[in-house]
Amino acid sequence: MTTAPSDTTNLVKTPPRPRWFKAAVAAVVLLAIATLAYASYLASRESTDDAFLDAHIVSIAPSVAGHVVNVPIADNQEVKENDLLVEIDPSTYQADLAQRAAAHGNADSAVEAAVAQLANARAHLLALGAALDQAKADARAAQAEEVRTAADLKRNANMLRTGAISQQEFDQAKASAAVAEANYDAGVKRIVGAEAQEEEARTSVPSAEANVASARAASTQAAAAEKSANIDLDNTKIYAPTAGRVTRKAVDVGDYVQVGQSLLVLVPSDLWVTANFKENQLARMRPGQQVDVEIDAEDGRVYRAHVDSIQAGSGARFSLFPPENATGNYVKIVQRVPVKIVFDEPLDSAFTLGPGESVMPVVHTGWIRISGVTVVLVVLVAAAAIAGLNRLSRRVAKA
Secondary structure (H helix, E strand, O other), rough: OOOOOOHHHOOOOOOOOOOHHHHHHHHHHHHHHHHHHHHHHHOOEOOOOOOOOOOEEEEEEEEOOEEEEHHHHHHOEEEEOOEEEEEEOOOHHHHHHHHHHHHHHHHHHHHHHHHHHHHHHHHHHHHHHHHHHHHHHHHHHHHHHHHHHHHHHHHHHHHHHHHHOHHHHHHHHHHHHHHHHHHHHHHHHHHHHHHHHHHHHHHHHHHHHHHHHHHHHHHHHHHHHHHHHHHHOOOOOOOOOOOOEEEEEEEEEOOOEOOOOOOOEEEOOOEEEEEEEEHHHOOOOOOOOEEEEEEHHHOOEEEEEEEEEEEEOOOHHHOOOOOOOOOOOOOOOOOOEEEEEEEEEOOOOOOOOOOOEEEEEEOOOOOOOHHHHHHHHHHHHHHHHHHHHHHHHHHHHHH
């Protein structure tokens, strides 16, 4: 009787793994993890080469015209605030100021004369009012005297008929009554004359007041003209409104300059970065995020900075000739949006930095999850690498 062979005799022994297999698999896994981490790190950074240093450029122009007599500055010189930059010949403006000051003095004198005339007119009106009151009082007294003498005349007439008085006494009473009547009539006429004079004086007061108002207006106008001439004289000396470096100097002694003509430009030392990012780079960008700024002129030196603000609108929309997308054929173009980046450390460069110089900003928007497609691709590559290592290890073991 033949004995059946044991099952263990049919088993194929798996060759042992080489020593390097586990190390290679671990290296592949670590490489996959590092790749995913690096992809996530790259996805959290936004950069652009369309970025430049920027500053508040101050253009210096004169407010008055004239010949330049002094230019105490040089090209690319550092100046402080209120330093003298340019001086224009002041002689014409000094003469104009003297003339305006004299006109102002004359106008003030005219105001004083008009005020004095108004005071006289008011005093004359008061005097005529008092005279009118006196005339009325005199007329009332004359009227009373007329009444009294008329009554006396009537009594004397009765007494004359009875022989109580003489004809001479009656004639005296009659004369007194006639005098009293005449005095009353004269008093009434004086009242009429006084009223006419008072009315004339009353109408002269508003005219005098109008003269005062006109004189004061002329004085105000003369004062404004004098002040304007004084300002023009002060503007013959142009001072630096802020500290900065002199650039684009286009003025020398002897030049005749016009109002508004550009003489030079001051560039302050306060610089920032204007970075024009694509609109699809702004989804995770926020003010306050850290930025690494590499300045080309500094040969790779990186400065710390942060996002200050993001402009509300693309740069093209605020250009001199904004696009008119509603006309003609439309081709979609990715727009760029200016982002202001402020430095967190001083620019202590030996090189003179100024607006317009190129920089490379890198904005750290924060760690984010990478896409599922990237994860699947990395896992597939890692699995394929491990499978390949497995096959290689078997071949090595068989050999």
